[in-house]
Amino acid sequence: MLFRKLIDSPWLYFGLAAVVLLAAVFSQFERVDVEVPRGEVSDIAELSERRDLNVLFILIDTLRADRVGAYGYERATTPNIDALAARGIRFEQVESQSSWTKASMASLWTGLLPAQTGVLRFSHALPEEVKLPSEIFQEAGFRTAGVWRNGWIASNFGFDRGFDVYTRPMPNNPSNNLRRNSPSSHRLEGTDLDATQAGVEFLTGSRDQPFFLYLHYMDVHQYLYSDTSPVYGSSFSDIYDSALHWVDQNVGALVAALKGEGLLDNTVIIIASDHGEAFFEHGDEGHGRTLYWEVQGVPLIVALPIAIDGGIVVEEPVANIDIWPTILDLVGLPGLTGAEGRSLLPLVLASGEGAGSEREELQGRTLFAQLDRAWGRDSQDADEILSLRKEPYRFIYSRKFPEESKLFDHSSDPVELDDLSGSAPEMVARFEREAEDLFERAQPEWEVREIELDEMMRAQLRALGYDVSPPDPFEEAKRRAAGKSTEAQEESGP
Numbered sequence: 256m257l258f259r260k261l262i263d264s265p266w267l268y269f270g271l272a273a274v275v276l277l278a279a280v281f282s283q284f285e286r287v288d289v290e291v292p293r294g295e296v297s298d299i300a301e302l303s304e305r306r307d308l309n310v311l312f313i314l315i316d317t318l319r320a321d322r323v324g325a326y327g328y329e330r331a332t333t334p335n336i337d338a339l340a341a342r343g344i345r346f347e348q349v350e351s352q353s354s355w356t357k358a359s360m361a362s363l364w365t366g367l368l369p370a371q372t373g374v375l376r377f378s379h380a381l382p383e384e385v386k387l388p389s390e391i392f393q394e395a396g397f398r399t400a401g402v403w404r405n406g407w408i409a410s411n412f413g414f415d416r417g418f419d420v421y422t423r424p425m426p427n428n429p430s431n432n433l434r435r436n437s438p439s440s441h442r443l444e445g446t447d448l449d450a451t452q453a454g455v456e457f458l459t460g461s462r463d464q465p466f467f468l469y470l471h472y473m474d475v476h477q478y479l480y481s482d483t484s485p486v487y488g489s490s491f492s493d494i495y496d497s498a499l500h501w502v503d504q505n506v507g508a509l510v511a512a513l514k515g516e517g518l519l520d521n522t523v524i525i526i527a528s529d530h531g532e533a534f535f536e537h538g539d540e541g542h543g544r545t546l547y548w549e550v551q552g553v554p555l556i557v558a559l560p561i562a563i564d565g566g567i568v569v570e571e572p573v574a575n576i577d578i579w580p581t582i583l584d585l586v587g588l589p590g591l592t593g594a595e596g597r598s599l600l601p602l603v604l605a606s607g608e609g610a611g612s613e614r615e616e617l618q619g620r621t622l623f624a625q626l627d628r629a630w631g632r633d634s635q636d637a638d639e640i641l642s643l644r645k646e647p648y649r650f651i652y653s654r655k656f657p658e659e660s661k662l663f664d665h666s667s668d669p670v671e672l673d674d675l676s677g678s679a680p681e682m683v684a685r686f687e688r689e690a691e692d693l694f695e696r697a698q699p700e701w702e703v704r705e706i707e708l709d710e711m712m713r714a715q716l717r718a719l720g721y722d723v724s725p726p727d728p729f730e731e732a733k734r735r736a737a738g739k740s741t742e743a744q745e746e747s748g749p
């Protein structure tokens with residue numbers, strides 16, 4: 256209730272904690288030291304017995320794994336994230352389930368494939384029939400809060416269920432000391448510091464009741480960085496790295512706040528992303544158009560309330576649909592019903608102990624991702640592509656234009672430039688069958704919910720740089736004449 260009051264009161268909301276935080280971020284301390292009790296791999300399984308654990312889920316929109324220091328990047332873009340990885344669990348190969356936010360996040364939260372959620376196009380909303388992790392936390396007595404800056408996961412798309420507070424933070428930090436150099440000229444109000452402040456405010460004084468806090472950062476997506484960020488060069492790719500450094504400083508500020516509140520030794524911190532970003536590896540800049548490695552490969556780091564010497568690296572390919580089955584298992588809460596994703600906890604323990612038994616089972620798995628290339632266009636029919644990743648292969652299947660399908664072998668071609676589909680017809684046929692089998696078996700068990708997006712909502716999404724088609728003027732006139740509701744407008748606000 257106290258937090259409710261704080262949220263309602265703008266003056267308290269941006270109180271002392273925020274001031275301290277601002278000083279912390281801009282003082283440019285490169286890396287916040289993380290001090291938690293040391294533990295052994297065998298202690299990880301016992302975390303599920305604890306009843307004092309909090310969960311902080313940090314989603315960095317548009318973060319490709321190979322730009323993160325812990326994943327081997329040569330630039331020091333992410334000192335704070337690297338420090339979390341160094342004492343926690345890092346998944347080396349993680350596949351997102353789509354290359355644009357809403358489809359990907361719908362799968363991430365539900366543990367279902369895009370074909371199962373049915374959330375594939377810009378008007379689709381999260382099915383009400385599926386229980387979300389936030390609801391599981393809420394039912395277990397956690398205080399829950401979501402702080403987001405991406406319109407694709409706004410309340411009207413159904414992403415607010417289970418959160419006591421689900422809010423877009425007020426743009427409190429005019430970005431006069433932040434720079435922006437986005438490939439699109441569109442602007443999103445505020446900065447990730449607004450989200451950090453709201454998050455810190457939430458976790459301040461929260462030692463009495465466990466919390467689940469979800470922060471969805473957008474400044475990497477927006478190519479927004481601080482005056483204090485390193486300048487790597489002038490290309491979009493360089494600016495992206497500066498923005499990542501800025502967001503990493505925000506992660507450091509969060510860790511500092513946890514430390515200040517004495518919460519580091521009972522909080523699980525997760526760093527994840529919804530998709531990557533292309534820099535012309537396959538002729539394209541941005542995301543949401545293809546399913547190649549540069550938009551599909553995301554980081555996944557889980558820092559525990561105990562420090563594992565040297566950290567644990569899980570080398571097997573895993574998927575974003577595995578995140579919540581894993582975390583719920585880790586903290587001893589009920590899992591997601593009917594999820595396609597699996598708990599990776601056995602794999603984590605096996606990796607930590609160097610055992611091999613659990614690994615083989617997961618090695619046979621195909622990791623799916625899906626994209627309707629017409630997702631932003633009302634008037635166009637579906638144009639689905641499906642990525643099937645089964646190491647060392649990635650097969651990208653076009654349902655509408657099968658002749659465009661592509662096959663890559665990562666063992667000789669990790670950057671997916673050498674299409675082998677012409678020379679391996681049998682393998683192509685096998686993958687095509689598997690793709691069609693998936694479409695056959697993985698149907699939504701509900702009618703896909705559609706939200707009517709008015710022009711204001713579309714404008715907000717275009718402000719994120721998305722190519723959402725303008726409404727058909729004839730349809731718009733018909734809609735007005737029929738006096739249909741403008742739910743999206745009312746719920747999303749300006």
Ligand SMILES: [Zn+2]
Nearest residue numbers: 316317356529
């Ligand atoms: Zn995104």
